[in-house]
Amino acid sequence: MxxxxxxxxxxxxxxxxxxxxxxxxxxxxxxxxxxxxxxxxxxxxxxxxxxxxxxxxxxxxxxxxxxxxxxxxxxxxxxxxxxxxxxxxxxxxxxxxxxxxxxxxxxxxxxxxxSALISALSVAGFRADRFVFEGFLPAKALARRQRLDSLAHETRTLVFYEAPHRVLDSLNEMVQSFGQEREAVLVKELSKVFETVYRDSLGGIVKWLGVGRQKGEFVLVVQGAPPPDNNVLTPEVKRIFQLLGKELPLKKAAKLTSEITGVSKNSLYAFGLEQKKL
Missing domain, CATH: 3.40.1010.10 (Tetrapyrrole methylase, N-terminal domain)
Structure with a gap:
């Protein structure tokens, strides 16, 4: 058989x-x-x-x-x-x-x-050769915010599903994690009579959605973060490096700061050597 x-x-x-x-x-x-x-x-x-x-x-x-x-x-x-x-x-x-x-x-x-995922991605206008599908975000606010914070520096296009009763909360938290100027596309009711594809910044989408447009099935496509300039030491990067340098050897402080910020550890190490000469 x-x-x-x-x-x-x-x-x-x-x-x-x-x-x-x-x-x-x-x-x-x-x-x-x-x-x-x-x-x-x-x-x-x-x-x-x-x-x-x-x-x-x-x-x-x-x-x-x-x-x-x-x-x-x-x-x-x-x-x-x-x-x-x-x-x-x-x-x-x-x-x-x-x-x-x-x-x-x-x-x-x-x-x-x-597939709602692929359909939304195909009309968003962001890079689709490499992307991250996160599905539905956690229902609880703290877990949802932690997940979004972990994605703040992701350079690939991000795709989320969201329920109508949570979509505005999730978008507000994306504004906090990604910044209100990050470009995004909100797609609702794909292939249905009232299909809508709305392109704007995250801040703009929050305003648009907040006036009675929270019904339907949603896919949110968010443009990836800009690639970091691995040679630029911002004041915040320097602050983290200096704090770690108080407790760790220079090489370890440079390595850990690089893992936290994405800045080249060689650039950090060179900066640390210059600081020691002052």
Whole structure:
């Protein structure tokens, strides 16, 4: 008996015309569809006349349900994994199932299609050859601020998902961590009737969003930080270096300051030697 195939199927993020014929065909032919929310997915499946049985697979039951799905796959059944919208696993459940399937040599096949991440990045106008996808930021303010602070000097384009009830708080904290002049693009309701792509500084987006525009599904694309000039010793860099130099040998102080600030340790070491001559 042949082992079944696990298909990872992308579904529309809004516009139903984005649902590929291949994706529809796979969902019709498989023995079972594992859906993040079966109630939500049934509307999509009914629209396209797909009557395949569904089983829920979400973040709260994934480990338990995965063992059942693996047994069915090993018995020769084909299963399709879908999320509520877009490409599964991109800030959606399914990773444990995929890892478990691969561990027992079950074939996993991607059925490509819509992704809010890639769609937003493609229209933002920032560099997209290298980027950082952060998904949803932490729900708690302190953890969210710590995550943003850790990204303040990231030079690659940053992409975030955010919920409508938290988007303004997150943007205000980005202003604090990245500065209000950092350029960004807010994309809401991708591929839907009221799709909006708003380009401005972070400060400008906060003002624009704060007047009753906080409904919808959001993707925020933030321009990366400018590359540091590794030879420029700002007053703040010098202050950090001098403070560390009081407790550490010159070479170690230069190395640690470089790790903190991104400034070349050779430049710092040379500066320290000059200071000793004064």
């Amino acid at each position: 042949s082992i079944g195939v696990l298909y990872v199927v992308a579904t529309p993020i809004g516009n139903l015309q984005d649902f590929s014929p291949r994706a529809q065909s796979v969902l019709r032919q498989v023995d079972l569809i594992a859906a993040e929310d079966t109630r939500h997915s049934r509307h999509l499946l009914k629209h396209f006349g797909i009557t395949t049985a569904c089983q829920s697979l979400h973040e709260h039951n994934e480990r338990q349900q995965s063992s059942v799905l693996l047994q069915r796959l090993q018995l020769g059944e084909d299963i399709a994994l879908i999320s509520d919208a877009g490409t599964p696993l991109i800030s959606d459940p399914g990773c444990y199932l995929i890892q478990s399937a691969l561990a027992v040599q079950i074939r996993v096949v991607a059925i490509a299609g819509p």
